[in-house]
Amino acid sequence: MFPRCGCTAEPFLSFPPGPDRSGSGDSNLLSFSQMELSSSTQSRLHPPLLSCDHDCSLTKAKRARVESIIRGMVCTEQRHAGTPESAGESEETGQHLHLRRSFSHDCGGEEKPPLYGLSGPPGGEGARSDSRRKQGWRKLKLMSFFQSRPERLQLMADVFKSELSRAVSRSVDALFRSMPLLQEGDAAPQAEEKWSFSCCGAAEVQTEALSLVVQRPDLERSEAPSTLLCHDSSSEAEEQGSGRSSTVISLQDEEQRRDARWTSVKSKVNSRSVRSPHHQAVVEPILLESLKMESDGVVRSNLYALNEGLTANHLKKAKLMFFYTRYPSSLVLRSCFHDVQFTRCITSQLIKWFSNFREFYYIQMEKFARAALVDGRLDVRDLTVGRESELFRALNMHYNKANDFQVPDCFLVVAEVTLREFYAAISLGKDRDPSWKKAIYKVICKLDSDVPAQFRIHQSV
DNA sequence: CGTCTCCCTG
DNA sequence: CAGGGAGACG
Structure with a gap:
């Protein structure tokens, strides 16, 4: 109650x-600048990066190549989406962002293990690095496919998107199965949240519950602590200064990027037309980080997710x-x-x-x-x-x-x-x-x- | 100039 | 509830 x-x-x-x-x-609202996290706060909250896998150095060059190709593709995509006459522009850019996000996790993230990629959750450690190599080459093929046939890009984007969401829901399922305490849970808070689960569809419950459940405790105070690994030498990163690596882009940077995208659509408040109907109907969790942490000899999987829309x-x-x-x-x-x-x-x-x-x-x-x-x-x-x-x-x-x-x-x-x-x-x-x-x-x-x-x-x- | 609120409309 | 215009504010 x-x-x-x-x-x-x-x-x-x-x-x-x-x-x-x-x-x-x-004017009751604080300006965003007042809410910026200090860089020291951020660094405190950033989880430690993982050390390289054994095959890391070997595959690094390969991945760098893959990534440069991907980036080339993304640029091509953006040019396509940027043309004024392109229909459904906002929807496209949204999907491109999705693609880019999954790619940057899968291929671009240096030390980070890949997010459950296009081929589902990883198996053991060895199997993972092996499948990662395969994925890399699979993507290389895909890239050249795109470049030769850009008109098929939309189709492939759809395919990737659906693959990604299937992978997400699989990993969410796995998460729920692997955490029996979620079902038993703490009785009081569950009851308190009763109203928030009483009137919605199953899919929504799941993603909402995920966001309620899997966020790390230290995220609570920080509100935006997660990092995205990304090769990006944008001025935003440099502006932050204070010892921040230019390859580590905070969530705020990502936020600014999306904001820029959003403002460019020239809308004062949230516009339904900006987001695709799909965005409206389905909660799309953003997987910010998926990594394995070893503590007390136990390897546990952490998965952070935020809802992209209300x-x-x-x-x-x-x-x-x-x-x-x-x-x-x-x-x-x-x-x-x-x-x-x-x-x-x-x-x-x-x-x-x-x-x-x-x-x-x-x-x-x-x-x-x-x-x-x-x-x-x-x-x-x-x-x-x-x-x-x-x-x-x-x-x-x-x-x-x-x-x-x-x-x-x-x-x-x-x-x-x-x-x-x-x-x-x-x-x-x-x-x-x-x-x-x-x-x-x-x-x-x-x-x-x-x-x-x-x-x-x-x-x- | 961007942001916010109010107001009106659909 | 969202879109968008008008006006106020810093």
């Missing part, structure tokens, strides 16, 4: 920590968060949704969600305030918002449709304050001023509570 809100004892006027929200403009469950969670915070800061959003890759696109979408939530909220408030005025209620003290009130039912229906969440009392208090503010303003005729609601918004934005820890909990193994 999800615990009740603990904020009734504490007056709702307690302001959440963070930026000053009482300013006139009320899901129906994220929406549901956001709605429940609205009971606590109407104006969540970017930091709060990050702390509550760190199973998703935070790009500007994602951030904008979350912000837009809360904007929509507020819109509905204020519309209801105005509606009920006017209704109360028409009813002839003259004293604001007659205006209350209880759990049985019509107003509460309307709000609850919107933000907590399944009614499986205990709405905190602090929300009732805020709702009551809002209703009275609207009532007072309207009865004083302030609504003749086109911006009369702004004063109310300013009051309400100070009534945000802290989001309970349950929303930030990130189950990990």
Whole structure:
């Protein structure tokens, strides 16, 4: 059972920590630069790289060749996708990114063992290096195939993509099978997360559960600590300086790259047209890292995954968060949704969600305030918002449709304050001023509570 | 100029 | 809920 809100004892006027929200403009969001991790933090959180496999030096040159070919191909792809007349441009680039990601893991990653590549999970150590060599040559053939027949690229991209997702789901299955404690689990958090699993399809549950389960504990505090190995001498890496290798690109760099891609599509907020329908319908976990770590003689496999897009469950969670915070800061959003890759696109979408939530909220408030005025209620003290009130039912229906969440009392208090503010303003005729609601918004934005820890909990193994 | 919010629309 | 315009802000 999800615990009740603990904020009734504490007056709702307690302001959440963070930026000053009482300013006139009320730009509640922190700039991204404020959230950058320090490089020292990053290096602390980066897991140690593995030492070379025995065949590493032998295959290194080979892999370098493969990679240069791949990069050549990717450039070719980008030129194709970049032409204005190319139909379905955004979808293509998305798939190219996918391809590039899997390739860079499979072939480009130097010391890292390959991600479960196109031919499924690896067997033993020896078998793995052997199959890796074979994969390398298979890809060489594929590359030349692409270069001779670029028109088949799309087809092959589809094939690769489906292979990749099959491999992903196989490894996820294996992960679940290999961790019996996930089923037994910790009873309390599972129950707390009940609402987040109650209304979704099996596939979604699996990927969401994965993100809840497999993230390493130290990821919790860092939010974006994973590294992608990549041959890239971009200026971004150099800018970071402070002893960072130019071949190690942090997740933030990758984030910036995607952001650049996204902004180039010229969209203020997340646009459905930017992402393919496939992206919308299916949760695509991004495999950031797959490596074997040896500790106490036990070799264990670690697999990190983040969701690339927001899901129906994220929406549901956001709605429940609205009971606590109407104006969540970017930091709060990050702390509550760190199973998703935070790009500007994602951030904008979350912000837009809360904007929509507020819109509905204020519309209801105005509606009920006017209704109360028409009813002839003259004293604001007659205006209350209880759990049985019509107003509460309307709000609850919107933000907590399944009614499986205990709405905190602090929300009732805020709702009551809002209703009275609207009532007072309207009865004083302030609504003749086109911006009369702004004063109310300013009051309400100070009534945000802290989001309970349950929303930030990130189950990990 | 980019970002954010509000507002309107579908 | 998302898209997009208008306006405010730093």
